[in-house]
Amino acid sequence: MKWHILHPLWVGLGVVGLIILAGRFLVPDDFGVHGRNFTYGYHRLSSLQDWKDFPVKYQGRDSCIECHEENVRLNSASPHAAIQCENCHGPAVNHADSVQSPSVGIQSPSVGNQSSSVGIQPLSVDTSRELCLRCHAYLGYPNSNRGAMPSIVDRTHRRRRECSNCHNPHDPGEESE
C-alpha cells in the first residue's frame, strides 16, 4: 500500500502505544476490580482505606455516659431521651481524648471553633431559641409527625428569650434550675 495511507496508521498506533506505556507507570498498582462486579467495582483499592481513616466527630451518647452519667440518666428518662447529647452540645470529636493523655494537644478538624490547647476541650452548647424551634415551632401540619409535637407560636411565646431560661432541656417536664 501507499506510504501516505499507512503513515497516519503508524502515527495513531504509536500514540496508543505511548498512552498504554504511560498508563503502566502512572496508574497505581492497586487499581483493579475490587468491588462486587466488573461494571461498578473498578477502583483504587487504597481509596477504601482513605475513607475508613476519615476521623469520626460524633461519638454518641454511649461515650458521654462515661463521665456525665448523671446528666445522661436524667435525660434518658425524659421526653428528650431520643435526642443525642451532641445534637445540642456539638460534636465531641476528641473532647475526651485528653482525659487519658493530658499532654496531648487537641488537633481538631475544621469543626466548631475549637482552638488547640491542653486538657479537656470544652464543647460549645447551643442554647439558642432557634435550635428548639426546629422541632417546637408551630407549623400546623395535621397529618405529619410535626403536628404531634408540643409546639409554640414563635411570634407570641416569650419572644426572643432563650427556652432554657424556663425549660430544662435535659428534662423538659421540669422547670429550669
Next chain:
Amino acid sequence: MTCSRRDFLKEAVGTTAAAVLPSAAFVLLSTDEARAAVANSKVRYAFLIDTNKCVGCGMCVRACKNENEVPYDAPVTRNWVERYIFTKDGKIHIDSPKGGRDGFTDNNMYGEEIDPDDIAKAFFVPKGCNHCDNPPCVQVCPVGATYQTNEGVVLVDRDWCMGCAYCIMACPFGARYFHPVHKVADKCTFCYHRLNKGLAPACVQSCAFGARRFANLRDPDDPVTKIITTQRVAVLKDLYGTKPHAFYLGLDHDVR
C-alpha cells in the same frame, strides 16, 4: 497483485503489532481471581426513611455537614430535607432552604406566607444518596474514580477524581455536588468510616425520631431489614432503573 518478500514481512510485523498493542491495555484474570472479584458480600447497606416520622428539624443535615467536613455555609450538602405543602386550592409548595440545615421554623415559602388553615396535607421528605445497585454516576466516570464497594456503598476516590462532574450530571437524584475545597465530586459515603467502627451514620444517629435508619439487607435478623422486607416500601424514581437502596415508608406519589 504482486508482493515482495520485504513488503510481506513489513506488513506482517505491522499487523501483529497493531493487534497485540491494544491487548496490553487489558488485564487477564485467572478464574479464581474473577470469581473473587464478583463474590457476594455478607453486607449490603441500605437506608430506610420514614416520612411519617420526620418533623423537619434538619439535625441530620447539620450532623452530616459536621461529621463529613462539608463546608457549612456553602450551598452544598450531602443530604437534605424537603418540605411538601399541599394547600386546599390544589397547589403544591415544595422547598428546602439550605437543604433544611436550619430546620423549618415558619410557613414562609419563597416569600409567600402559608396560612395553616389552608393546608390540606404537609410533610417532610429526607433525601440523600440512594446508593443504587446500578449507579449511573459510577458508569459515567471516565477515570474510575468513583466505584461501588462490596457493601453497596458508592464512594469517590478523592485522589483520582479529576473533577469533570459527569457523575453530578448523571445522578437523577441530585445527590452529588462539586466539593468547593477539595475540587472533586463529593457525595454521601454512608459514613463509611463510622460503619467500619460499628457506629451508625451521622444522619441516622442524630435523628431523634427514627425517621432515618439504616439496615444490612443481607442480615435477616436486622430489625430494619425486617421492616424493608415485610412492609410496603417505595423508592424514588423507580423508572430510572437504578435500583435505589434508600427505601421510603409513607412516600406520597407527588414526591419526585
